[in-house]
Amino acid sequence: MTRLALSLWLALAMLGPLAPFTATQALAVLPDEILADPALEARARELSRGLRCMVCRNESIDESNAELARDMRILVRERLTAGDSDQEVVEFIVDRYGEYALLKPTTGGANWLLWAAGPLMLLLGLGVGIGYLRTRQAAPELGAGSLSDEEKAKLSKILED
Amino acid sequence: MITELGHFALILAFLVACVQAVVPMIGAHKRWPGWMAMAEPAANAQFMLTAVSFGALTYAFVTSDFSVALVVQNSHSLKPMIYKISGVWGNHEGSMLLWVLILTLFGAMAAWFGGNLPPTLKARVLAVQSSVAVAFFAFIIFTSNPFLRMSVPPFDGQDLNPLLQDPGLAFHPPFLYLGYVGLSLTFSFAVAALIEGRVDAAWGRWVRPWTLLAWLNLTIGIGLGSWWAYYELGWGGFWFWDPVENASFMPWLLAAALLHSAIVVEKRESLKSWTILLAIMAFGFSLIGTFIVRSGVITSVHAFANDPERGVFILMILGFFMGGALTLFAARASAMEAKGVFSLVSRESALVMNNILLAVSCFVVFIGTIWPLIAEMLFDRKLSVGPPFFDMAFTPFMVVLGAILPIGAMMPWKRADMGRTFRPLIPAFILAVSIGLLAFAIQTGRSALGPVGMFLGSWLVFGAMVDIWSRTGRGAFAGRLSRMTRLPRADWGKTVAHSGLGVTMLGISGLLAWQQEDIRVVQFNEPFEVAGFTLTLTDVQRIEGPNFISTMGWVDLAREGQAIATLNPEKRFYPVAQMPTTEAAIDIGFWRDVYVVIGDPQANGGWAVRTYYKPLANWIWGGAILMALGGMLSISDRRFRVAAGAAKRTPVSGVPAE
Numbered sequence: 047m048t049r050l051a052l053s054l055w056l057a058l059a060m061l062g063p064l065a066p067f068t069a070t071q072a073l074a075v076l077p078d079e080i081l082a083d084p085a086l087e088a089r090a091r092e093l094s095r096g097l098r099c100m101v102c103r104n105e106s107i108d109e110s111n112a113e114l115a116r117d118m119r120i121l122v123r124e125r126l127t128a129g130d131s132d133q134e135v136v137e138f139i140v141d142r143y144g145e146y147a148l149l150k151p152t153t154g155g156a157n158w159l160l161w162a163a164g165p166l167m168l169l170l171g172l173g174v175g176i177g178y179l180r181t182r183q184a185a186p187e188l189g190a191g192s193l194s195d196e197e198k199a200k201l202s203k204i205l206e207d
Numbered sequence: 208m209i210t211e212l213g214h215f216a217l218i219l220a221f222l223v224a225c226v227q228a229v230v231p232m233i234g235a236h237k238r239w240p241g242w243m244a245m246a247e248p249a250a251n252a253q254f255m256l257t258a259v260s261f262g263a264l265t266y267a268f269v270t271s272d273f274s275v276a277l278v279v280q281n282s283h284s285l286k287p288m289i290y291k292i293s294g295v296w297g298n299h300e301g302s303m304l305l306w307v308l309i310l311t312l313f314g315a316m317a318a319w320f321g322g323n324l325p326p327t328l329k330a331r332v333l334a335v336q337s338s339v340a341v342a343f344f345a346f347i348i349f350t351s352n353p354f355l356r357m358s359v360p361p362f363d364g365q366d367l368n369p370l371l372q373d374p375g376l377a378f379h380p381p382f383l384y385l386g387y388v389g390l391s392l393t394f395s396f397a398v399a400a401l402i403e404g405r406v407d408a409a410w411g412r413w414v415r416p417w418t419l420l421a422w423l424n425l426t427i428g429i430g431l432g433s434w435w436a437y438y439e440l441g442w443g444g445f446w447f448w449d450p451v452e453n454a455s456f457m458p459w460l461l462a463a464a465l466l467h468s469a470i471v472v473e474k475r476e477s478l479k480s481w482t483i484l485l486a487i488m489a490f491g492f493s494l495i496g497t498f499i500v501r502s503g504v505i506t507s508v509h510a511f512a513n514d515p516e517r518g519v520f521i522l523m524i525l526g527f528f529m530g531g532a533l534t535l536f537a538a539r540a541s542a543m544e545a546k547g548v549f550s551l552v553s554r555e556s557a558l559v560m561n562n563i564l565l566a567v568s569c570f571v572v573f574i575g576t577i578w579p580l581i582a583e584m585l586f587d588r589k590l591s592v593g594p595p596f597f598d599m600a601f602t603p604f605m606v607v608l609g610a611i612l613p614i615g616a617m618m619p620w621k622r623a624d625m626g627r628t629f630r631p632l633i634p635a636f637i638l639a640v641s642i643g644l645l646a647f648a649i650q651t652g653r654s655a656l657g658p659v660g661m662f663l664g665s666w667l668v669f670g671a672m673v674d675i676w677s678r679t680g681r682g683a684f685a686g687r688l689s690r691m692t693r694l695p696r697a698d699w700g701k702t703v704a705h706s707g708l709g710v711t712m713l714g715i716s717g718l719l720a721w722q723q724e725d726i727r728v729v730q731f732n733e734p735f736e737v738a739g740f741t742l743t744l745t746d747v748q749r750i751e752g753p754n755f756i757s758t759m760g761w762v763d764l765a766r767e768g769q770a771i772a773t774l775n776p777e778k779r780f781y782p783v784a785q786m787p788t789t790e791a792a793i794d795i796g797f798w799r800d801v802y803v804v805i806g807d808p809q810a811n812g813g814w815a816v817r818t819y820y821k822p823l824a825n826w827i828w829g830g831a832i833l834m835a836l837g838g839m840l841s842i843s844d845r846r847f848r849v850a851a852g853a854a855k856r857t858p859v860s861g862v863p864a865e
Contacts, residue, residue, distance in 0.1 A: 075726055104449045109444065144589065145588060147591070148591060149592075149595055150593060151592050156588075160574060163570070163574045164570070164600050179551055182545065182548055183551060
């Protein structure tokens, strides 16, 4: 888990298991991990941003200081050096650690609902919104007739700037 | 003794809340003035009793009373005083006490400033507010009592988590709670209006300052948390789409939608039922956030099963208030007929669009947050939804929002002409497009993020300027300038808040698009270059702090031979909590930050050092401050004070005619 998140969890007093965060604090990506080939290293960084550190709460292996995250980073670099494509590296990780390791969920199976939820809701919102606006366009202007005289006087007093 | 008094005051406050939830409600129904009038002193008493209780707990922390279990778990006699105090809310029980303190404070403020409300509405608002308080008092007293004593007090405490021992974080929860809990009052207003069966322009005006207050505190709270993460994190991330962050972001989005739709209620008597629904949902998302955070249900279903008592209790609170309010809404909403008539192109329509975008983006965040839970329960898939999803699914809504905002903000009510609205904005638009193109021309990569962000951000800022300028009417420059200083504060609030959003967008896109990172092993006195800066590590020393041991580096920062600063990145170790932290050293600048983190010593004698060049970093929080400032300006607008009955009418006599 990232430390902002950690702070918030703590700040909001969810004092859950702290074990994963008490691991020794080192830098996430260590100098000795970095590949000599800058292009390959850039791909490795990009890939590790999308992979979850399995023992952390909500942290990618790129950000995590955990030992396991380091192992996964090295694994990614090994696969890349061996000539795997990005796709093959991701498949390798998923085979080994499961779908849980992907920070960007796939679109397969029921997950299409997750990805389509926003656009569908927007269409629905626009539909309802435009429908509503049309009724407002047509509606006759109502006076303040539903209020008593006393209330009207009060209201206008309040609304007066 | 004082601890017991605090405990007793808490129980008394609970009892007062029970009475206040029932008596004024019946009074309002039966039109019994005495029963209704009971609400006001009860709200005051409730607040004061809770304040006594909170004060007692604070006293226990300040004096390091280690016979109180909570103090033992979260404090230490060596800790600096400020963190002894912030330790009060740096834990579950204490933070819940802060939560109810703020809840009762809002109840009391509604009593203080609600002089102009119709008596029945006021009684009902206070009764509903109190019923929320009843639920949370019960939650504290029955599941999370902060006043429990130890049978055998230890000699010293276990210390507050070192990550919480930081000024940014010490004050982050109170602001966040002022926001979360502030939305309870708009909820109470909404439910009271539903019971009352009437929503009118005056209601819109009463509810708006409270929404603004909640929203601006949420803005400050989220901003502080994000700023803290930036400098404390060790690599300068500022937002992670973690469930807890989302829990605070969802109410923020809905509160932003609510304060805009309440304008339509106030000015045009339309969108009433939608506004009521938003007020209910905004508080609902605050409760959902509390549930997510306290139950641990999103982290793992098993964590929830291990300690279900608190989670189930909050779920019951959530179910009761949301179920009740939404049922009431279903029964009564049809009675709220709209009055205003307007065309498809108008300020009203623009605000409807604003509401659709904010509400749908909130929904996207919500779905993404709970999807791992849904997938596990319904489809038996254990998966993650992380930043890449939110970046892709959420950002487009903000882009569209930013693109249409300056136009919508300048549209006249009722009926607008797109061409006529856009014409004064043409210079701002051209300027913003040029800035976007300039960014595209000078950047090295092909990424669209930077240029698009620069365009949107400057479009918002320049658009807001054109907007306020256009409010000064026609005529000579000097005349318009002097008129500008006399514009209502609400106009200024709008301009400042909208530019704040623009500044934040500039900061986020600039930082994400153009930051540079450098990780290397550094030897003493061997300079290295990052983004045109020269850095030299000159020394590393062990230093003892009050309750920690620090490994501190000395890094000289220079540019083109000119020394700029000496930076002291630290690694700290807190022996009591057995926990290390990273303290980055940042050279803060208007255009960029240079951010240095020190790592472990290497076998060959050097030190691992990470350096970042972070362009426009401070604009992110600068924008948040502007947004909050805009909210404050709006609240201080005269007409709210008049509406709230807090200000005397300006005397008519003796004022010369203009």
